Amino acid sequence: MKPVLLIEFLRSRGAGELTKIDTQSYPWELLIRQSRRANLISRVALFLREAGILDDIPTQPRQHYVNALCIAKANARAINWEVRDLYQILRGQNIDFILLKGSAYIWSENSAARGRLFSDVDIMVRKPSLEDAERVLVHSGWMGSTLNSYDQRYYRQWMHEIPPLQHLKRQTTLDLHHSIIPPVSYPDFPAEKLWQLAIPAEDMPGLFVLSHIDMVLHSATHLFHEGEFDQGLRDLSDLDLMIREYILDSVLWEELLARAVELGLELPLYYALNYTQKILDTPVPEQILQKAAQQRSRSHLPDRLLDSLFLVAFVPDHETCRVRGRRVARFLLFIRSHWIKMPWYLLFPHLIRKGWLRLQGENSH
Amino acid sequence: MLISDLDRNALKAHLSGQGLRFRTGPFGVSLRTSIPAIACHIEKLYPHSEALDNDAFIDFHITTNPVSGLRRRLKPQVVFSFDGYKPFKPLPLAQATAAFEWGLNWCIASISHQYLIIHSAVVEKDGLGLMLPGSPGSGKSTLCAALTHSGWRLLSDEMALLSVTDGMIYPVPRPVSLKNQSIQIIKAFAAEAQFGDRVAGTTKGDIEHMYVPEENALQASMGIHAKYLVFPHYQSGCETEVAPLSKGRASMSLIENAFNFNILGHQGFEMISDLVGSLECHDFTYPDLQQALDGIEQITSAKP
Amino acid sequence: MPLRVIASTQQKNIPSLLVFRFWGEECVVYNPLSGDTHLLPALHAEILQLITEGIRGDSDRPIDHLMAEYAMSYEEAVEFSSALYKNYKSLGLVDPSWN
Incomplete structure (x- = not known):
C-alpha cells in the first residue's frame, strides 16, 4: 500500500517530529484535502499549532488550518452549552449522568478533545433512571426522533441506548445510554462497574465522566463494535491520543488489561492496541500487546485476514489515497461486527434490512 | 492568463x-x-x-x-x-x-472563516459600499443586477465577505443569479445584459445567471468599507418607504443573515457591532424596480 | 487508579462573560457560552449588568438603581428586577444554578 500523507503526518506527530517539517515545501494542500475528508483537519491544525510551526506555513494553506481551529473552538463551545443544559434538566430530577465520548472529552478537556468535532452529545444514566430521564428530557425540549417502528423496536429491545433525541431549537442530537454496549451482544454487561470508578465533576454534583481507563475501553468498544469505519482513522486517532495521555506507565498498562477482563472487553482492547500501534505507531509495549492478544477469545476470522481488512478500512476516503477493496473491506467489517454482536436469528433479518439500505447509500441506524 | x-x-x-x-x-x-x-x-x-x-x-x-x-x-x-x-x-x-x-x-x-460571511448583495460606487441583505423574495438580486447596470460595481449578489483581519468587505464577483420574473425585469431594464442558459424548474424556480463584465465588478483584491445598509422589501402596489433602522435591530438582522456567526462567536459579534457602528441603516419597501433605484439613489446621496 | 476531579474551567460565571453593546435606547447582548444574541431595551440591559454585578457582591444595586434613576418605589423596583431576573434565567443569561 502506498503511504498516505495524513497517516505519515499523524505518525510523525506521535514521534514528536513535526518540527522537522520544511514548511515551505511540504505538500500542505494534499494534507488539507486528506485531513478534511477524514474529519481530522482541525486536529491536524492543532498539532501544527502545538508544534509551533503553524505561523511558518504559507498564507493560503495556513488559512485553512486557522479556519479549522475556529470551527473546533465553536464546536466545543456548543457541546459545553448542551452539557450545561442537560445538567439543569437532569439535576432538577436528581438524575446522575455520565458524559460519554465527545462531550466527555470536551468537558474534561482531554487529549481526544483536541481538534475534534462532535455533532452528537452522548450521556449515560443508570438503567432504573432511564425512563425518568427520557421523560424529563422530552418535556424540556429534547424531542424523540421520528424513527420508523422497526428501528424504534430495534433500539428499545436490543440497544444500549434509546432512539436519539433531538433538541427542538438547536437541532443537536442526544444519545441517551444506559450502558456502553448493546445488551443484544453482551446481555450481562456490568454497567454499574463503570459508575464505581466514574470521576465526578467539581462543583456539579451528579455529573461524571468515565475513569480514564474506562474511557479508553469505551472508545475501543465503540470503534470495533459498531463496525462503522467511515470515520475510522479519526476514531483511531482518539484512541492513540488517549492511550498516550492516560496509559503510558507500566502499572497503568496492567490495570488496563485487567479492567478489560473485568468488563469482558478483551477483544476490542486487543484491536485498539494492535491497530493504533500498527497504523499510528502508538507506543504499546510488545509484551502488553502479546498479553492483550492472549487474553481475548479467538475470533472467527484469522488475524491475518482481519489485519488486511482493517489496514485498508482505516485509509481515508480521499481520491488521493485510493486503495483497492476499501469498500469491500468496510462492508465485510460491518457484517463482522454485527456477526459478533447479534445472534444469527436476529442478525439475518437485520442485515438484510440494514445492508440493503447501506448499499443503497442511505444511513444505517 | x-x-x-x-x-x-x-x-x-x-x-x-x-x-x-x-x-x-x-x-x-x-x-x-x-x-x-x-x-x-x-x-x-x-x-x-x-x-x-x-x-x-x-x-x-x-x-x-x-x-x-x-x-x-x-x-x-x-x-x-x-x-x-x-x-x-x-x-x-x-x-x-x-x-x-x-x-x-x-x-x-x-x-472561509477568515471572513464573517453575511447573506447579502454588495455593490460599490466611489469607494463606498452598499449592502443589501435580504431573504428570498426581497428582491436583493434583482436590485443588485440593476445597480451593476447603473454605475455601481458588483462585489457579490449573494455574500458579503467581511474580513476578520481588517473589517473590510472583499469582492467575490460571480454571475448574478436571477429567478423567475426578475429575469424579464432585468432583460427589459438592461438590453445589453448577457445571460447563461436558463435552468428551469429548480427548487427556487427558473434561474438565469447574468454575466457581469469586468468593468462592472470590483477588482478582486480591493476591499471596501460599507457605508449603507439597506434591507429591501419588495411589495407589489405599495408606496415606497424609507425607514431608519435602529442599530440594535440592524445588528440582530445582520447576525441572523450571517452564515458563520456561530463559528466566529465573540469575534463575529465585535465585527458586526463595529460594522453597524459605521453604517447608515434603513428598511426599504418598494413596489417596482424603478422606484427601488430612485430610493437607493435618494438614500445614498443624502447628506448625513 | 486515583480519582481526579474534572477541572472546573467550564464553570465560568455567565455574567462576567456577557458582552454588551449599547445603541441608544437599545442594547445587544452576546452570550459567548451559548453563542446567542439578545436585543434588550437599554434599561433592561443596565439592570442585567447590575444583576450580574450583584451576584458578585451587592445584590441591592439593581433596586437602588431603579429607584434612583427611574423614580420607582421600592416595591416597584423589586417587582421589576425580579421579573427581569426570571426572564434572563429562561434566556440562559443568568445561571439558574445560583438559586
Whole structure:
C-alpha cells in the first residue's frame, strides 16, 4: 500500500517530529484535502499549532488550518452549552449522568478533545433512571426522533441506548445510554462497574465522566463494535491520543488489561492496541500487546485476514489515497461486527434490512 | 492568463481531465466536470477569471458530474462533490449549472472563516459600499443586477465577505443569479445584459445567471468599507418607504443573515457591532424596480 | 487508579462573560457560552449588568438603581428586577444554578 500523507503526518506527530517539517515545501494542500475528508483537519491544525510551526506555513494553506481551529473552538463551545443544559434538566430530577465520548472529552478537556468535532452529545444514566430521564428530557425540549417502528423496536429491545433525541431549537442530537454496549451482544454487561470508578465533576454534583481507563475501553468498544469505519482513522486517532495521555506507565498498562477482563472487553482492547500501534505507531509495549492478544477469545476470522481488512478500512476516503477493496473491506467489517454482536436469528433479518439500505447509500441506524 | 484565453477544446480538456483551475474572488477553485452545459457556463460567464497554473494553491476541489449507476439512464442526475464530500442530494442533470453555483457558494460559506460571511448583495460606487441583505423574495438580486447596470460595481449578489483581519468587505464577483420574473425585469431594464442558459424548474424556480463584465465588478483584491445598509422589501402596489433602522435591530438582522456567526462567536459579534457602528441603516419597501433605484439613489446621496 | 476531579474551567460565571453593546435606547447582548444574541431595551440591559454585578457582591444595586434613576418605589423596583431576573434565567443569561 502506498503511504498516505495524513497517516505519515499523524505518525510523525506521535514521534514528536513535526518540527522537522520544511514548511515551505511540504505538500500542505494534499494534507488539507486528506485531513478534511477524514474529519481530522482541525486536529491536524492543532498539532501544527502545538508544534509551533503553524505561523511558518504559507498564507493560503495556513488559512485553512486557522479556519479549522475556529470551527473546533465553536464546536466545543456548543457541546459545553448542551452539557450545561442537560445538567439543569437532569439535576432538577436528581438524575446522575455520565458524559460519554465527545462531550466527555470536551468537558474534561482531554487529549481526544483536541481538534475534534462532535455533532452528537452522548450521556449515560443508570438503567432504573432511564425512563425518568427520557421523560424529563422530552418535556424540556429534547424531542424523540421520528424513527420508523422497526428501528424504534430495534433500539428499545436490543440497544444500549434509546432512539436519539433531538433538541427542538438547536437541532443537536442526544444519545441517551444506559450502558456502553448493546445488551443484544453482551446481555450481562456490568454497567454499574463503570459508575464505581466514574470521576465526578467539581462543583456539579451528579455529573461524571468515565475513569480514564474506562474511557479508553469505551472508545475501543465503540470503534470495533459498531463496525462503522467511515470515520475510522479519526476514531483511531482518539484512541492513540488517549492511550498516550492516560496509559503510558507500566502499572497503568496492567490495570488496563485487567479492567478489560473485568468488563469482558478483551477483544476490542486487543484491536485498539494492535491497530493504533500498527497504523499510528502508538507506543504499546510488545509484551502488553502479546498479553492483550492472549487474553481475548479467538475470533472467527484469522488475524491475518482481519489485519488486511482493517489496514485498508482505516485509509481515508480521499481520491488521493485510493486503495483497492476499501469498500469491500468496510462492508465485510460491518457484517463482522454485527456477526459478533447479534445472534444469527436476529442478525439475518437485520442485515438484510440494514445492508440493503447501506448499499443503497442511505444511513444505517 | 484568463479563462477567455483558453480555446474551447483546451477548456473542455481541463474540465474533463485534471480540473480547470481558476480564481474567483480570493479563492482558488479546481473544477472537474464532464457536463457540457457547465463548460458553456464557465466559458460564457467566467471569461475574466484568472486561469491558474498547476502549482497555484487550490482552496476548493470541486467535481460536478452525472450520478453514475443504473438510475443514470432512467433519470439523469448531477451530484456536487467538494473533494469527495457531497453536501446536497443529486439534482436533475438539467440543473447542473445551478448545482455548480450553489455548491461553490456552499464551499465558500462553510470553509472561509477568515471572513464573517453575511447573506447579502454588495455593490460599490466611489469607494463606498452598499449592502443589501435580504431573504428570498426581497428582491436583493434583482436590485443588485440593476445597480451593476447603473454605475455601481458588483462585489457579490449573494455574500458579503467581511474580513476578520481588517473589517473590510472583499469582492467575490460571480454571475448574478436571477429567478423567475426578475429575469424579464432585468432583460427589459438592461438590453445589453448577457445571460447563461436558463435552468428551469429548480427548487427556487427558473434561474438565469447574468454575466457581469469586468468593468462592472470590483477588482478582486480591493476591499471596501460599507457605508449603507439597506434591507429591501419588495411589495407589489405599495408606496415606497424609507425607514431608519435602529442599530440594535440592524445588528440582530445582520447576525441572523450571517452564515458563520456561530463559528466566529465573540469575534463575529465585535465585527458586526463595529460594522453597524459605521453604517447608515434603513428598511426599504418598494413596489417596482424603478422606484427601488430612485430610493437607493435618494438614500445614498443624502447628506448625513 | 486515583480519582481526579474534572477541572472546573467550564464553570465560568455567565455574567462576567456577557458582552454588551449599547445603541441608544437599545442594547445587544452576546452570550459567548451559548453563542446567542439578545436585543434588550437599554434599561433592561443596565439592570442585567447590575444583576450580574450583584451576584458578585451587592445584590441591592439593581433596586437602588431603579429607584434612583427611574423614580420607582421600592416595591416597584423589586417587582421589576425580579421579573427581569426570571426572564434572563429562561434566556440562559443568568445561571439558574445560583438559586
